[in-house]
Amino acid sequence: MTRGLAAAAMLTFPGVAALIALTGSDPASALRHAYLIPVVALALALGGAGGTLGAGAALVLHAPVVLAEIERAGLTPETREGLVTLAVVAGVGALVGVLTTRARRQRTRYETLLAIQRALTGATPLDAALGRLRAALIECLRVADVGLVVRDGERLVVAGGDRMAEGSLAAGVLAAGSSVFVPDAGGGCRPRRVVATLLLVAGKHIGVLAVERVGELGGDERVALEALGAHVAVALEHARLTSRQRRFAEELERSVAGATRHLEELDRAKSAFVAIASHELRTPLTALQGFSEILAARSQAPDEVARIAGIMRAEAARLGRIVSDLLDLSRIERGLAPTLHRAPLAVEPVLAATADLFRRGAKSAIVVDCAPALPRVDADPDALERILSNLVSNAVKYSPPGSEVRLGARRAGAMVEVEVRDRGVGIADGALARIFEPYYRAAETSTVRGTGLGLAVVKALVEAHGGAIHVESARGAGTCVTFSVPAVP
Amino acid sequence: MWALSQPWRPGTRPLLADTPARLLVALACVAAASRLLAGRTPLAAVAMRVVGVAAGHGALLATALAWAGCGRGSGVVAIVLLAVAAAAATVRPAGALAYLSVPLWIAWLARRRRLAALGLAGPVSRRALLAAVALGAVLGGHLLVSASLTLGVHIRPDGVAAVLAALAYDAGANVLAAECFFRGALFNRAQRRWSRAGGLALATAAYVARYLVDPLLPKSVEWLVGATFYLTLLGAGNCWLFWWSGSLVPGLVGALIFFTGYRLLGTGP
Numbered sequence: 001m002t003r004g005l006a007a008a009a010m011l012t013f014p015g016v017a018a019l020i021a022l023t024g025s026d027p028a029s030a031l032r033h034a035y036l037i038p039v040v041a042l043a044l045a046l047g048g049a050g051g052t053l054g055a056g057a058a059l060v061l062h063a064p065v066v067l068a069e070i071e072r073a074g075l076t077p078e079t080r081e082g083l084v085t086l087a088v089v090a091g092v093g094a095l096v097g098v099l100t101t102r103a104r105r106q107r108t109r110y111e112t113l114l115a116i117q118r119a120l121t122g123a124t125p126l127d128a129a130l131g132r133l134r135a136a137l138i139e140c141l142r143v144a145d146v147g148l149v150v151r152d153g154e155r156l157v158v159a160g161g162d163r164m165a166e167g168s169l170a171a172g173v174l175a176a177g178s179s180v181f182v183p184d185a186g187g188g189c190r191p192r193r194v195v196a197t198l199l200l201v202a203g204k205h206i207g208v209l210a211v212e213r214v215g216e217l218g219g220d221e222r223v224a225l226e227a228l229g230a231h232v233a234v235a236l237e238h239a240r241l242t243s244r245q246r247r248f249a250e251e252l253e254r255s256v257a258g259a260t261r262h263l264e265e266l267d268r269a270k271s272a273f274v275a276i277a278s279h280e281l282r283t284p285l286t287a288l289q290g291f292s293e294i295l296a297a298r299s300q301a302p303d304e305v306a307r308i309a310g311i312m313r314a315e316a317a318r319l320g321r322i323v324s325d326l327l328d329l330s331r332i333e334r335g336l337a338p339t340l341h342r343a344p345l346a347v348e349p350v351l352a353a354t355a356d357l358f359r360r361g362a363k364s365a366i367v368v369d370c371a372p373a374l375p376r377v378d379a380d381p382d383a384l385e386r387i388l389s390n391l392v393s394n395a396v397k398y399s400p401p402g403s404e405v406r407l408g409a410r411r412a413g414a415m416v417e418v419e420v421r422d423r424g425v426g427i428a429d430g431a432l433a434r435i436f437e438p439y440y441r442a443a444e445t446s447t448v449r450g451t452g453l454g455l456a457v458v459k460a461l462v463e464a465h466g467g468a469i470h471v472e473s474a475r476g477a478g479t480c481v482t483f484s485v486p487a488v489p
Numbered sequence: 490m491w492a493l494s495q496p497w498r499p500g501t502r503p504l505l506a507d508t509p510a511r512l513l514v515a516l517a518c519v520a521a522a523s524r525l526l527a528g529r530t531p532l533a534a535v536a537m538r539v540v541g542v543a544a545g546h547g548a549l550l551a552t553a554l555a556w557a558g559c560g561r562g563s564g565v566v567a568i569v570l571l572a573v574a575a576a577a578a579t580v581r582p583a584g585a586l587a588y589l590s591v592p593l594w595i596a597w598l599a600r601r602r603r604l605a606a607l608g609l610a611g612p613v614s615r616r617a618l619l620a621a622v623a624l625g626a627v628l629g630g631h632l633l634v635s636a637s638l639t640l641g642v643h644i645r646p647d648g649v650a651a652v653l654a655a656l657a658y659d660a661g662a663n664v665l666a667a668e669c670f671f672r673g674a675l676f677n678r679a680q681r682r683w684s685r686a687g688g689l690a691l692a693t694a695a696y697v698a699r700y701l702v703d704p705l706l707p708k709s710v711e712w713l714v715g716a717t718f719y720l721t722l723l724g725a726g727n728c729w730l731f732w733w734s735g736s737l738v739p740g741l742v743g744a745l746i747f748f749t750g751y752r753l754l755g756t757g758p
Contacts, residue, residue: 056722060627060628060631060722063635063718064631064634064635067635067638067639068635068638071638071639145490145491146490147492158493161490161494162494165493165494165496167497168493168494168495169493169497172497172499182497183501183681183682183683183684184681184682185491185492185495188735189608189735190735191680191681192491194491194492210492210493212491212492216684218684
């Protein structure tokens with residue numbers, strides 16, 4: 001279309017000149033105005049260059065007519081009209097050409113802005129977004145190459161090259177903080193103009209936009225490129241914020257889903273706990289009720305009374321432990337640490353007493369093995385007894401008959417580490433991370449008595465002392481629970 | 490991309506970098522000496538013509554070759570060839586054919602790819618050549634028509650031999666030196682330093698000025714205005730051809746065709 005219009009315009013010039021020559025070569029011939037048609041057409045087709053070319057062609061063709069008449073007859077009204085026509089044609093050609101060029105550049109700018117928005121739409125990583133942006137800019141700006149360097153946290157994301165070399169123009173612009181125009185980057189028969197402009201958002205340099213064109217890159221185009229750099233920077237910042245917001249929303253969604261799952265599991269565990277706790281509370285109560293009825297119904301032999309009393313004491317103690325666990329759990333869930341009455345305490349006697357307590361009726365051997373010269377610990381005696389009772393009770397419950405449960409203690413810096421090791425069934429990997437959660441009971445322990453509160457209470461008590469607890473376990477090889485409490489300085 | 494991968498240092502080379510200043514001063518001294526001797530010896534006029542051609546065109550050609558990175562030797566060879574050709578042309582018209590040794594020397598340098606910076610390397614676009622022929626023919630034809638209409642100048646009566654001798658001078662000295670310097674060197678360097686329009690304006694202005702001070706141009710107002718008009722168009726057109734095609738050859742062709750028209754008017758050496 002453009003080329004056709006330009007070609008038609010070029011062919012019109014000799015036609016107009018021939019018509020003027022055929023009608024008497026009058027400088028004031030009405031046909032002289034016809035030169036405006038190809039001049040304007042060329043200006044519309046080719047912009048400023050076309051307007052100038054058309055005006056030049058009209059001048060070259062009409063000047064001999066006017067100048068020859070001036071040479072012959074001097075400045076007559078006709079020759080003056082001819083001269084005015086030459087000036088008008090030149091002015092119109094230049095003006096229409098310049099306006100056409102400006103209008104095209106303006107259109108290009110709007111198209112470029114749209115292309116930038118389109119390129120940065122969508123949730124893609126910054127590298128891919130920059131690649132798309134670079135392709136769009138090359139197409140819209142009709143340039144040989146475009147390079148983009150954008151800071152993304154500590155790293156620089158580069159489009160248009162593998163990396164930004166030290167001492168390169170882009171590095172210089174980023175360091176100096178001002179745009180640079182290189183009139184010729186060298187090589188080639190035409191100059192290779194390069195302009196590198198900063199990408200600025202709220203006064204902060206976020207990167208560099210470098211544009212390379214073989215040919216002209218005028219002053220107004222460079223100013224427009226700087227403005228474009230500002231648009232690119234804002235668009236990139238928006239894209240980055242949108243991407244971050246989207247990531248945040250996804251993370252939030254995942255967190256909410258996880259929390260919901262956790263709450264559902266907790267709810268299920270609490271329901272299960274109510275059933276288990278009811279059962280666990282009823283069992284000792286039933287025993288106490290039954291044995292107390294036996295004692296009330298008839299007199300028993302002293303040995304039998306002693307035996308029944310022993311059973312009743314054990315069941316009452318069990319009941320007491322469950323109630324204590326429930327009270328502690330209640331405090332934990334309210335975010336309160338268990339109340340401690342700390343005092344200097346020798347560990348070995350506590351371990352021995354716990355071992356003695358569980359040896360009665362146990363199918364496993366319980367061995368105490370403490371390091372020599374063990375310092376005393378700063379702990380609540382009741383809390384330490386409950387911690388050990390819970391751990392040893394679990395070790396005995398899950399150990400096969402005839403196996404060995406070892407209790408040990410050793411110094412570890414400012415702490416004393418206590419270890420309870422069994423050779424029982426062990427804990428599955430999936431359950432290991434959750435055994436300290438309240439109400440949690442591993443699936444394979446459903447046949448063993450327990451409330452699912454013990455280890456949660458143990459952990460809370462150890463942490464209330466300022467210690468730590470961890471578990472190592474392997475299926476079929478046993479479990480080792482180690483906790484620490486502070487030694488008396 | 491260049492801006493990301495290549496080293497960059499701020500600043501640009503001076504416009505007149507690599508100018509063979511000592512050679513130009515020497516040429517100026519020789520030209521001044523020949524002018525001083527003019528009229529004192531019988532051979533002074535001939536010597537002045539030879540020195541004028543060698544110094545004038547040689548300075549342009551030597552500067553263009555030096556800017557292209559050819560070294561001073563190439564320019565000196567060109568000056569010597571120009572001097573010999575000018576001397577031969579003074580002996581007899583056919584001696585003007587010696588001017589063709591200069592384009593041969595330039596072609597030899599171009600073949601060795603030493604004149605790529607002047608746009609004398611690689612193939613030449615056929616479209617650019619056609620455009621150059623059109624430009625030269627339009628301007629030359631226009632010159633013939635308008636000169637005959639306005640100035641009453643007619644085709645020169647002194648025959649084909651004189652026209653051919655003048656064309657040999659144009660091909661070997663006038664057009665070649667002007668195109669090499671004003672387009673291949675000056676415009677090329679200026680457009681790389683500023684802009685195409687700036688380079689075109691500078692090169693064209695210098696080109697027109699060079700012909701306006703040429704002692705061979707008739708010094709009447711009509712001729713001066715005409716020369717300014719046509720040489721401005723020719724210079725600007727050749728700058729555009731050089732920029733468009735990347736080659737100096739179309740400009741050489743266009744200028745030669747234009748000067749053919751000019752020589753037909755009965756002017757020249």
